[in-house]
Amino acid sequence: xxxxxxxxxxxxxxxxxxxxxxxxxxxxxxxxxxxxxxxxxxxxxxxxxxxxxxxxxxxxxxxxxxxxxxxxxxxxxxxxxxxxxxxxxxxxxxxxxxxxxxxxxxxxxxxxxxxxxxxxxxxxxxxxxxxxxxxxxxxxxxxxxxxxxxxxxxxxxxxxxxxxxxxxxxxxxxxxxxxxxxxxxxxxxxxxxxxxxxxxxxxxxxxxxxxxxxxxxxxxxxxxxxxxxxxxxxxxxxxxxxxxxxxxxxxxxxxxxxxxxxxxxxxxxxxxxxxxxxxxxxxxxxxxxxxxxxxxxxxxxxxxxxxxxxxxxxxxxxxxxxxxxxxxxxxxxxxxxxxxxxxxxxxxxxxxxxxxxxxxxxxxxxxxxxxxxxxxxxxxxxxxxxxxxxxxxxxxxxxxxxxxxxxxxxxxxxxxxxxxxxxxxxxxxxxxxxxxxxxxxxxxxxxxxxxxxxxxxxxxxxxxxxxxxxxxxxxxxxxxxxxxxxxxxxxxxxxxxxxxxxxxxxxxxxxxxxxxxxxxxxxxxxxxxxxxxxxxxx
Numbered sequence: 001x002x003x004x005x006x007x008x009x010x011x012x013x014x015x016x017x018x019x020x021x022x023x024x025x026x027x028x029x030x031x032x033x034x035x036x037x038x039x040x041x042x043x044x045x046x047x048x049x050x051x052x053x054x055x056x057x058x059x060x061x062x063x064x065x066x067x068x069x070x071x072x073x074x075x076x077x078x079x080x081x082x083x084x085x086x087x088x089x090x091x092x093x094x095x096x097x098x099x100x101x102x103x104x105x106x107x108x109x110x111x112x113x114x115x116x117x118x119x120x121x122x123x124x125x126x127x128x129x130x131x132x133x134x135x136x137x138x139x140x141x142x143x144x145x146x147x148x149x150x151x152x153x154x155x156x157x158x159x160x161x162x163x164x165x166x167x168x169x170x171x172x173x174x175x176x177x178x179x180x181x182x183x184x185x186x187x188x189x190x191x192x193x194x195x196x197x198x199x200x201x202x203x204x205x206x207x208x209x210x211x212x213x214x215x216x217x218x219x220x221x222x223x224x225x226x227x228x229x230x231x232x233x234x235x236x237x238x239x240x241x242x243x244x245x246x247x248x249x250x251x252x253x254x255x256x257x258x259x260x261x262x263x264x265x266x267x268x269x270x271x272x273x274x275x276x277x278x279x280x281x282x283x284x285x286x287x288x289x290x291x292x293x294x295x296x297x298x299x300x301x302x303x304x305x306x307x308x309x310x311x312x313x314x315x316x317x318x319x320x321x322x323x324x325x326x327x328x329x330x331x332x333x334x335x336x337x338x339x340x341x342x343x344x345x346x347x348x349x350x351x352x353x354x355x356x357x358x359x360x361x362x363x364x365x366x367x368x369x370x371x372x373x374x375x376x377x378x379x380x381x382x383x384x385x386x387x388x389x390x391x392x393x394x395x396x397x398x399x400x401x402x403x404x405x406x407x408x409x410x411x412x413x414x415x416x417x418x419x420x421x422x423x424x425x426x427x428x429x430x431x432x433x434x435x436x437x438x439x440x441x442x443x444x445x446x447x448x449x450x451x452x453x454x455x456x457x458x459x460x461x462x463x464x465x466x467x468x469x470x471x472x473x474x475x476x477x478x479x480x481x482x483x484x485x486x487x488x489x490x491x492x493x494x495x496x497x498x499x500x501x502x503x504x505x506x507x508x509x510x511x512x513x514x515x516x517x518x519x520x521x522x523x524x525x526x527x528x529x530x531x532x533x534x535x536x537x538x
Contacts, residue, residue, distance in 0.1 A: 142503035144173050149537030150181035157531060158183055160524040164490065164514030170433035171532065174444050174497070174505040185434040188416035189511045192486030193374045193466075194493045195424035195431060197439045198417075200367045200454045202406035203382040206389040209364035209450050213385065215249055215299070217258045218352035225258065225355070226273040226348045227328055229299025229321065231384055231394070232360040233377040234369070237301040237327050246365070249358040251301055251328055257356035259335035269338040273346025274299060274325035279384050281395020287425050289318070293376040296384070297321045298394075303377040311373045321345075368457030371484055372465035376423040383422025396421060412438050424486060436495040436509035444497065444507065458482035458496050461529075470526055477530035483508075485522075490514055492521040498529055502536040 150171055158167050166189055171181040179185065213232040220226045229235075234248040241247065262270065278298035285293050291313040294304030300320030307314050317323045325343035332339055360366065363382075370378040383399035386406060392398035400419040407414060413434050420426040443454035459465030462478035466485040471477040483496025495509035510528050515521035 141175065142500075143536070143538060144176060144504055145180055145500060145502075145506070145535070145537035147180050150532070150535070153531050153535045153537050154181055154528060155183070157524065157528045160527075162515065162517060162520035162524040163512040164492075164516075164521070166511075166513040168433040168509075168511045169528070170437040170509045172437045172441050172507045174441055174507055177441060177445075179434070179437070180506070182434070185437075186413070186415060186432050188418070188430040188432050189493075189513050190427050190488065190491050191424055191429055191431045191436065191511065192488045192491045192493050193376075193424040194436055194484050194486035194495045194509070194511075195419065195429050196370060196374065196379050196422070197436060197443075197454060197484055197495060198403060198407060198419065198431065199379050199383050199386075199422040200371060200457070201410065201412075201439050201442060201451055202403040203363060203386045204367060204451050204453060205410060206386050206402070206406050207363055209362060209367075209453060211363040211385075213249075213360040213381075215251075215254060215358050215360075216348075216354050217254060217261075217356040218348050218354050220273060220346065220349055220352065223267060223269060224271045224273065225262075226275050226346050226352070227299065227325055227343075228275045228348045228352075229278060229297065229324070230360075231278050231298040231381050231388075233294075233300055233303050233381045234360060234366065235301050235324075235358070237324075237331075246361060249360045251324065251358075252331060254356055254358045255328060255331035255335055257358075259332060259337050261355035262337055268336065269340060270332075271341055272325060272329050272332075272339045272343040274321055274328075274343050275346055275348045276321040277347060278388065279394045281393065281397065285380070285421065285423075285425060286396075289316075290425075291315060292425060293380065293423065294320050296377075296380045298384075299324050300377075301327060303375075311375070364453040367453040371454065371457035372459050374466050374485065376425060379423035380421065407435075407439075410442055412442065425488075427488060427491070433495075433509040433511050436493075436511075437507045440495065440497055440507035440509075444505065455482070455497065458484055461526075470522065471530070474526065474530050476534035477526060480533045481526075481529045483529060487518060487522070489518075490516070492518060492525060494522075494525040494529060496529065498533045500532060500535055500537065502538075506532055508532060 154169065154171070158169060166187070167183060168185060168187050168189055169181065169183040170179055170185040172178065173180045214230045215232055215235055216228045216230070218226050218228060232249055235251055236248050237251045239252065240250060262268065276297050276299040279296060283295035283297055285296065287293075294300060294316040295318065297304075297320045300317070301324045302310075303314075304317040304320040304323070305314040306317060322343070322345075329339040329343055361369075363385075366378055366382065369375055370382065380399075383403055384394040387394045387398040387402040390402040390405060392402045399422055403419050403422065404414065404417065407417075413432065416430060416432060417435060418428060418430040420428045440454070442448055443451040445451075459467035459482065460479060461467045461471035461481035461483070462474065467481070467483065470485075471481060477498075481496060481498050483494050483498075486493035486495075491513055492515050493509070493511045495507075497505060497507050499505055508529060510525045512521060512525070
């Protein structure tokens with residue numbers, strides 16, 4: 001058989017071994033836990049050997065992260081569910097192996113519970129459109145669902161009275177690149193937070209996944225410095241978090257570097273200005289002061305939060321830039337630098353001498369954090385970064401134009417689309433289910449690796465982010481559905497990816513307007529996604 005097909009068969013065999021072993025681990029709580037952990041370890045080893053042995057070009061064809069965790073999560077779910085309450089030894093081991101949840105904020109559809117980390121799972125990558133459940137069709141590809149089969153499965157669910165009078169849907173076969181189910185797919189509706197998918201695709205396509213946002217300190221005279229914000233809302237004033245992994249940009253690290261540079265120049269007394277002019281226009285979101293979002297500023301720390309939270313709603317600063325500058329002055333004082341007077345608004349010189357800088361996490365990580373916890377502050381910042389890259393004014397209007405232009409360059413279906421903000425908090429945003437499903441299609445396409453963080457950042461049903469409290473007990477959807485949520489009063493949306501019962505990767509978008517019971521509406525949308533996961537639909 002061809003070399004690529006040979007490696008694909010070996011890879012699929014490793015995946016099937018993991019699933020079979022997990023299903024057999026059900027005799028008793030303790031036995032099942034041990035068996036599932038052995039299965040995960042064995043599957044991980046087999047998968048890793050197959051992956052490492054495959055040619056580099058073949059491995060690249062498997063880099064579809066939309067379903068990279070689905071099989072591994074199934075094994076982990078079996079272990080955790082069967083084991084029941086953990087004893088101290090197992091609890092310690094699982095904590096050590098757990099995947100830490102991103103620490104970001106979300107809009108008001110977050111249920112407010114502290115999200116637990118998803119169980120650790122071996123990295124299992126699936127070929128685009130390839131089978132993950134053993135059903136192999138012609139040419140080795142998983143059989144595609146038929147339009148009629150999906151209509152039979154989804155049309156009755158769209159009639160659920162929990163949904164509002166406007167109900168639209170689009171399901172796209174990722175491998176074939178075509179729509180296989182639609183219900184008014186081109187009808188625009190208020191997307192709520194699913195508009196963040198558009199913000200993410202636009203930012204990544206314009207800036208690239210490796211782009212970082214700088215926060216600088218520059219000289220502005222003999223004994224004056226200016227703190228210059230570049231638009232990184234994740235700049236933190238907190239001490240570095242323990243553990244491995246790259247940290248967000250730190251105001252403390254910037255103070256360290258600034259103090260060293262000033263001491264080298266024999267400067268121990270300076271005045272401090274702060275420059276947040278990278279962003280323009282109104283800072284306040286059109287919805288007004290709100291615990292879901294701080295005033296949009298190019299200079300802020302910890303998203304302007306006034307408590308110790310790192311996601312969800314929180315009281316916010318009304319002057320994020322000024323508060324950041326005052327905190328920075330205090331940090332300089334701790335490092336034997338005296339700041340005279342109060343920090344004041346200023347403009348950095350046209351060609352300043354930079355004395356210190358910190359860099360944000362890469363854009364790929366910011367996108368993932370934004371999507372996982374529906375982080376409104378990151379969303380508005382990334383929309384403005386897109387505007388800066390397109391040489392547009394970095395305010396609400398310029399960001400909206402830049403996002404639309406970036407999506408048009410990707411040849412996405414934009415008929416009727418309106419972008420009033422980057423976060424989806426504005427009810428005047430309008431997109432179609434067709435656009436949402438095609439944003440995901442573009443992000444999953446092998447030819448668009450720079451867009452892959454859109455897929456990897458999607459919350460995992462019953463495990464992470466805004467889906468951590470949903471799909472609990474839903475064996476078809478939990479750990480398999482990956483989707484961006486969207487909730488405003490009377491608005492419910494869900495858009496993501498799922499692997500169907502035959503192993504076919506599908507992207508979906510379900511939207512409804514005019515709902516009166518948000519919990520019932522969410523469950524109705526969740527049932528639709530789970531039905532796609534449990535359906536071969538031929």
